[in-house]
Amino acid sequence: MGLLSILIFVPLLFALMILLLPKKYSQSYKYFTVAVAVIQLAITAYLYYQFKTGTAFTGVNQLDSYQFKEYLPWIRLDVGKFGALQIDYLLGVDGFSIPLLFLSALVMLIAALSSWEIKENHKGYFSLMMLLNTAIMGVFCALDIFLFYVFYELMLLPLYFLIGIWGGVRREYAAIKFFLYTLLGSVFMLLVIAGLYFSVIDPVTGNHTFDMVHMMNPQNYVPDGIFSFLAHQDILGIPARLLGFIVVFIAFAIKVPIVPFHTWLPDAHVEAPTPISIILAGILLKVGGYGIIRIAYSIFPDVALNLSFYIGLLGVVSILYGAMVALAQTDLKRLIAYSSVSHMGFVLLGLASLTSEGISGAMMQMISHGFLSVMLFFIVGVIYNRVHDRYIYNFRGLATHMPIYTGFVMVAFFASLGLPGFSAFIAEAFSLIGAFNSESINGLIPRWMAILGSFGILLGAAYLLWTLQRMFFGQLRVKEESWLIKLKDLNAREILTLVPLAFFAILLGVMPSLVFNIINSSVNQFILLFT
Template sequence: MILETLIGVTFVAALATFLTPDEHAERVAFVLSLLPVVGSLYAWYAFDGTGNALLDGGSLAFATQIDWLTVGGYTLQWFVGLDGISLPLVVLSTVLTSLAILSAWTPIDVRQSQFYGLMLFMEANLIGVFTALDFFVWFVFWEAVLVPMYFLIGVWGGPRRKYAAIKFFVYTNVASLAMFIGFMALVFNLPVDSFGLPAIAGALRAGELGGFLGLTPGTLAAVAFAAMFFGFAVKVPVAPFHTWLPDAHVEAPTPASVMLAGVLLKMGTYALLRFNFTMMPDVAAQFAVPIAILAVVSVIYGAMLALAQQDLKRIVAYSSVSSMGYVILGLVAYTELGVGGATFQMVAHGLISGLMFMAVGVIYNVTHTRMLGDMAGMADRMPVTAGIFVAGAFGYMGLPLMAGFAAEFFIFQGSFTSTVLPAAPLFTATAMFGIVIVAGYLLWAMQRTLFGEFSLETDYEVTRAQFHDTAPLAALLLFTIALGVAPETFFDMITDAVVPMLGGGA
């Protein structure tokens, strides 16, 4: 019952934080957020699962499967479990939430109990997304994540917070509707009597899908695949479905941006891996070329947009679009290293993007500006923050012995040797060019903001950041280096879960 305890404790922590007076909320929330961290680390330590959660249910770790109720001949179940794909994302969610809460101590000074309560409520639902194996349970968690993020942006965000929050909510809800319709069209034409994801995946991979409204099984599968891909691609986001992301990031408070880039975007790539590429590998192979084109366009276009920005936060936001393009490329390659590297990139990007957004937030807390043209020479006034910012930027560029390098190396090697993707070397080489653009905009941004003569015009003194601002940055940097030096920490369990899904289908 460790997963039920983990989710339940996090919900209780959220409720307790809501009821805590504002003057004590930040410390109470941080202490309570350590409980899920301990639980997830224990799950990692005790993990003994092998295989894939959707294809080899008997090997699930910490699994619970209890019938709940029957509706229209279908049984709804409380069905949760972990495999090597979901466990690293659960650990990422808990660790990043605690560090994001700690980073909020300076910028969040109103309605603290509500803010921190929403952060913990969002964490509980994120854990649910990565552990649920019944579609309706999973979908409840999936939709519930949107609610706290909407309020975090809309209440504590910047001047255009209401517009950004509504845009985020509308885009993601429309995408969820398309995904829901596509998935249910599959379920209602399969010989299954539950919404358990393993049963549905098994039936789809066995070719048991029937026709619907005159559509052949092949056509229905293609239409449903496209609907689900669209729904998840908006969440990732993949260009051209990315336009909600920069507005949400720029207006969101720093801790919300950390969670949005670090974990919420991974919901989309995780769902693509579970639903599209695990359940329907044959259809994924049919759509390999257009999906690869979207991946490469996201890599290059996102990097080019970042290069054109003057706002530090927008630069980091657009870089996430580029980084998620690498994940899609690894998935569509459908090789052990490609899919494994894509999953590893989800964790690596979560750490590095969280570090970058926190660093931008610390600089903003001191300078009250994020514009490149307004500041220079920050390294003299904030040497620790500047040093970690530079290290994080090099991690984004793929510096060896950092997690980003390992992830991109796995993806490129896996995609280059793909037999599913036509012209795989060409797509890989084009995507690799994105690294050059990433180096360009990050080096340019650092040169403008951190080095040279101090030039910020302000009426107050710019001094070093406080310890509780820099401690989360240092922790994320250490985690990034640790995963880069020893990627097998997560990569071995990831490949154990990836290999079964490559054994059949495409």
């Protein structure tokens, strides 16, 4: 068993252990969860350190371009004239997935530490957390599209119960809305996956295959396949490849989320417990962005190229809409949820540019937003766990009462608004540079999109600085006098949780090469798909 398999299945092993342990050991469950997260963080850090830069992504060099590969024949079934059904346990990572694996391990550790605030049904909660952990790691490691889909769908079940059981007052509504939204997109994606299977041949075995890397190579498509580059077949009067791209793109756009597929996010964030909000913002949104890169763009590059204008437009709309709605919020958690919609819009704008700068900026934005959104939602959880209130106008002058807490809030807010020296500045700057240069490099998106997108940074500064001024400066005032006793400054566990997040937000702002060096070859080879 390789390191990627250990990374995926160690949480599942501990989930079974938690389910088998008697209830009297319930206090040990949280320690198991933290221990698993620490093991995963150590493994992903080692993989990141050992990752060899300069190797290429995409079907040009087939599987040789992926590292830490693991292969095991999984399902073989004779299907008559179509040969043998071939589904493989195929794992591997490249420059796009390895940073997201490290990010996921760190976020799961933060979520595990945040979960110490959970007061009831520890067995169910922590076993579901472990199952979710397995699914997340599997998504970023899978190179067989059927295996990817299994892990992708597996995320739904634990999230549905984690929100629906341990969430807020309207938790059932939020959980059902989240489940239906994401299931709607992924059900139709399964049909596209089936069509891709019968359109692609493994050049070694001659069988149809679910291998994503083979699907990225036009030479592996059979002439009469429904998604063949050559056949130009239609489905319901729509070109098959166009329809396939739209279905897959919408499935992942719901996860990102992109306007107008975003409405599940504020409800899920507001009702979810703090650890699950951390996972939703820190990881789940990145699964959507990763899926767009790995499947929608890489398997349907011809369609992505033709739809770049509309994809960029969706990114700009998300940036501006999310920021303006965030500006109107009075619930701190809801404000941060809408800010995520705005920030993830930069990912789509950078991808639409199909320039090295834009795609590098999109990747950096996903990683940066992962750290910063986790930090922001943890900060909200600190206040909520003490007084069970998130209404912005119920707090004022907290800087004098909670100085350490305010210091971390200022780091998170200034980093999120894109101040130079922080990771978000690099990410947003490269996304906008890529979008601005796209018109002269490849003519895909006009410069006015980059100009409009930059207004999202101004709006971000407005809602974050206004929130900082309303809650933390001025004369100390809270809704109830009894809150002043409950509103204690950060304890050691909370400081320990926030320090690494602040550290990475600053480190990647000062040394972005730690990410760019890893992703550079993958980005350049990715762009070759569109030439």
